[in-house]
Amino acid sequence: MNGPTGPAPRGGVAPCSRRVMNLAHFLRRAARRWPDAIGLAWGDRSWSWGALDARVDAMAAALAARGVTKGDRVLVQARNGNQLFESMFVCFRLGAVWVPTNFRQTPAEVAYLASASGASALICGTEFPDHAAAIRAAAPGLGLVVEIGGSTFGLDYDALVDAHAGAAAPTADVEHDDPCWFFFTSGTTGRPKAAVLTHGQMAFVITNHLCDLMPGTTEADASLVVAPLSHGAGIHQLAQVAAGAKTVLTGGARLDPAEVWSLVERWRITNLFTVPTIVKLLTEHPAVAAHDHTSLRHVIYAGAPMYREDQKRALRALGPVLVQYFGLGEVTGNITVLPPRLHSAEDGPGVKVGTCGFERTGMQVQIQNGAGLEVPAGETGEICVCGPAVFAGYYDNPEANAAAFWNGWFRTGDLGHLDPEGFLFITGRASDMYISGGSNVYPRETEEKLLRHPAIAEAAILGVPDPAWGEVGVAVCVARPGAEITEAALIAWLSGEVARYKLPKRVFFWDELPKSGYGKITKRAIREELEARNCLPLEVGPAAKR
Template identity: 55%
Template sequence: MSGLPGPAMPELRPAVRAVNLAELLSQTARRLPGHDAVVHGADRITWRELDRRADAVAAELRARGVGRGDPVLVDAPNQVGLIAAMFGVWRAGGVFAPVNHRLTPPETADLAELVAPAALICHGSHTGHAEAVRAAAAPRAGVLWIDAPPGEGPDLAALPRPADPEPNEPVRTGDHAWYFFTSGTSGRSKAAVLTHDQMGFVVTNHLCDLLPGTDHTDAQVVVAPLSHGAGVHLLPLVARGATTVLPTSASLDPAEVWRLVETERVSSMFTVPTILKRLAEAPEAARHDLGSLRHVIYAGAPMYRADADRARAVLGEVLVQYYGLGEVTGNITVLPPGEHDRPVPDGLQFGSCGRPRTGIQISVQDDDGRELPAGEQGEICVAGPAVFAGYLNNERANAESFRDGWFRTGDLGLVDAAGYLYVTGRASDMYISGGSNIHPREIEEKLLQHPAIDEVAVLGMPDPQWGEIGVAVYVAAAGHDEAGEVELRDWLAGRMARYKIPKRFVRWETIPKSGYGKIVKRTIREQLEPAPAPAGVPGPGIP
C-alpha cells in the first residue's frame, strides 16, 4: 500500500505573519534597557542605546527608499556599528547581506553583482571596496558609513535618533532576512537565503542545544567575523540579553581574548577549530582565570582529535561541537561537553560530531538517494526547519542541492546505532589513486598525532601513472623543523594501508585559510605544482 497516493491535502493558507528578527533587540531593550549590550574597549553600549542606534539606521534607510525585501550589503569589521546596522536593516524590512571584511574590492564587487544591493553600509577603511560596489551594482540608495572617511557621509554613529521608535517592518513566512555568503573555498561564492521564520527556529535551537541556561548575566567574547557564523551566534545572546564583548585588536590576539574572558566574566564564545587551536596553545590561557567559561562552541570544519584533546586539557570540559553548513545555519548536530569522550566505532579514526539537533533529521544516503543503515558511509543529507530556502538566483545549484526534499550537504559520513554522526570527509575532497577511493581526513588525523606536525592538509593531485596521488602539505610544530618526508611516511606506514599514504610531503611555513579560518584546499591546489611520485616509492595499489 506504500506506493499508493495518500489522501488529498487541504490547501494551505497563504504565507502568515512571521517575526522580524529585529524584534529580538526590541524586546530585550524594553526588558533590560540599562544593561550592557556591547562592550568594545572603553565603550559600554546599553541595550537602550543599541536599540536607538538601530532606529537611526532604519529611519535613514527608509528615508532613502529601502524597504521590505531590499538587500543591503554590509562591509565592516566587528564593532558596534556593524551590530546596529544588522538590526537596523531588519527593522526597515531589508535583507542583511554582510561580506567578510577581509575580501578584496573585486571579491566584494562580485557579491554586489550577485545580490544587487539597494544600499551599501561600509567601513571608512574600505573606500576602495565602496567604489568597486558602486561600479558593479550602483546601489540606488547610496552608501552609509561606519567611521566615515573625510568628505564622506553620513556616519551611522552620527545619525539623528528619531523622535519616536522606528517600528519593525511586518514580515511574512518566507521573507528573506539574511544573504549568507558561502566561504568560496571550492569556487565562486553563492548566497544562501535565510528567512525570518527559519532564523527564529535557529535562535531557539541554539539556546536549546548549544547555550542552555543562558540569560542576561552571561557574556560572550567574539573571536570570529560577525559576517558569518559568529553573527548567527550573536542572535540568541541578544534574545537573552547577554553581553557581547568585542576585542579591539584588528586580528586575533589570544592575550586580549583571555584577558577579556577574565575581566568580563565571559561564559561563551563561538569559534572555529583553527582559532580554538591558537587560543588553547597560547601561554596566556594559563595566566588568566577562565572559570567563567561554560560553552566554548566550535564549528565550521572538522577539529582533529589531537587539537580537541589539547583544548580540553587547557580549558576543561566546556567544548561544544556542532556540525552544520551555512545552508542549514549550523543546525545539524551537537556534541555537548560531557560527550567528547564518546567511544569511537571500530574502523574509525576520529570521534563523533554529535547527535541530531532538536527538530532536525539526518539521513545518510547512497548515490541513488537510498538511506543507508548504521555503519555505512554515504552522503549526509538533512531535513528540518533550519534548512535554508535555497540559493539566490541560482536554480542549477538549487536543483543539485536538494533531492526528494532532503538538503544534500556534499559531506560524507555515517551514523552509529545510537544515531550519532561521524563526518568522514568532503565528497569533493575524495580522490581516486590507482583505482582506490581515498579520503584525506583519515590521513590528516594520523599525521596530526605526530609531534612534529602542527597543521596539515592532504589532497589529490593529477598524476599520469596513478590518475591522482596524495600530497600532504604540512606546517612543522615549533622545535621540529627537521621532520621530513621519510620520517612522516614511516610514521604512517604502521598506521594505515600503504595505498593511502601520500606520495609527496611538502613543508610550508603557513597553510592558506579563508577569512573564516578554514583551510582552503582550492588555494593549496593552485599553489602546488603537479609532480610524479618520487623514485622508489610504491604506487597506491589496491588494498
C-alpha cells in the first residue's frame, strides 16, 4: 500500500499495511548465520543451511518461471524427504500457499483436497501416479505437475533445481493475514476443511513454540521427525529452522522404534514431536534401553491426551522430558502446555493427574455452556480459545466459519473443565459423549480405567444406540501379548472401578485399533469397522443390568 485509504479511525491513526516477515526468511537467516552447518539429515545424506537455501531459491525460480505466483495454492503429495521439507519454503518464498496432504490418503481423498483448495500446481512423489491422475481430473485449473524422484507424469523436481541453480528468487512481500498454509483438518466429523494459516499468525506460533514447548533451543540442538511433515510435525520443524536447530528425518517407509532410538543416539537428538500412541510404542520397545537417549530434553506429544498409565511408563523409561500440549490445527497447537516439571511418574499430593496443562503464552481459554456463557471452575463445557494463534478461518466455507466462532471465541468441539488454578482437563470430544439412561457419559474416564488392567494395551469406547437406555458404551480393546482376558471377566473387573451406567455393554478384542496417518486412534474408523464386522447394531451382551 502506498498510503492510507478511507477515513482515519478514532485517535487520528490512519490505517496502514500490516507487513510482516515472510516465513521463508527463517531459512534465509539460518543460511546467512550458519551456511556450512547441517540443517537437514535424511538417511545417509545431509544438507547444509546454505545448500538448502540455494535449492529453495532454485525451485522457487523454476515455479515462478512456469507461472506460480503469490496466492497460488500448491498441493504437495509426498512422503517425508528433503523435497517435502524444501517445498514449504519454496511456497512461502513465492508468497504461494503450501497445501500438504497426508500421503496415506487415497487418490480420491487427495483429489478432493485439490478441488477444495483450488490448487493450480502439484508437487507429487513418483510413487503416487494414481494420485496425480486423480488430482488432474478433479482440478481442471491445475497447470503444473512436478514429480519427486522421476519424470513419468510430471517435471522432474531435482532436474528443475539443477536447471535453475544459482538463481536468487526474490522473497515475496507479505502482510499479516496473507495465507501461507492450508492446514487440512482430519475430517473426523465430515470432509476435511482447509484451515487458513497466515504468515503473521504463524510467526506468533513459532515464537510461542520456542518459548513454551522447548525453551533454550539453539543451533546446537537437533530434532528428530517421526511423523509426516504435512501437519503438526511440519509446524514443529519450522520452529527448528527458526532456531537454527538441525532436523533429522527417519529413513524407513514405516516407523521403526529401533531406528528412532539409533538416530537419537547418533545425532544426539534433543527434541522430538509426536503423539501419545507413538510415545507409547517407542518407550515400550526394547530398543529404548539399548541406546543412549540422555541427550533428550523435550519429548513433545500432542494430538490427544495421554492415558495416565502410558504416561507413567514413558516417564520411567525416559526421565522428566515429556512435554504435553493441547491444540487443534485451527489453533496450530497453541492452547495449553504441560512442561516437564509438572509431569510425574508417581501419583501423590500436588500432582495434577489428567491435566493437559495451563494456557500458552498469549492465549486465553474459556469453558462455555451451550449458550456461549462462561461456566465456573470445575464445570464441564466446551473448550473455547482466543489469541494470536487462532487461524484466519476455513477457506471458502462460510457455514463452517459461522459454526466455529462465537462472539470472537473459537469453539474447539472438545469438552473439558478448568480447575481453580486454570489447569485444563479434557473430557473428550463433544461428539464422543453419549447419554445413557439420562446421564452424560464421557468415554475417556472409563478408557483410563480399562488401561489400568494389566492385560489391556489399548482401549477405545464409543456410544451406540440402545432401545432401553438410549445409548450404551461399546469398548474395543487390544490385549497385551500373551495376556488372556475375556469380555465377561473384564466387565466384571471394571464394575468395581466405575459406576454402572458407565460400564460398556459389550467388549470386543481386536489385534489393533485403527489409527490415522498421524498415529491417533480414530473412533469414526472404529465405528465403521464394528459395522463392517456386523458387531453393530448390538445384540444382548454379558454386561450387568443397572
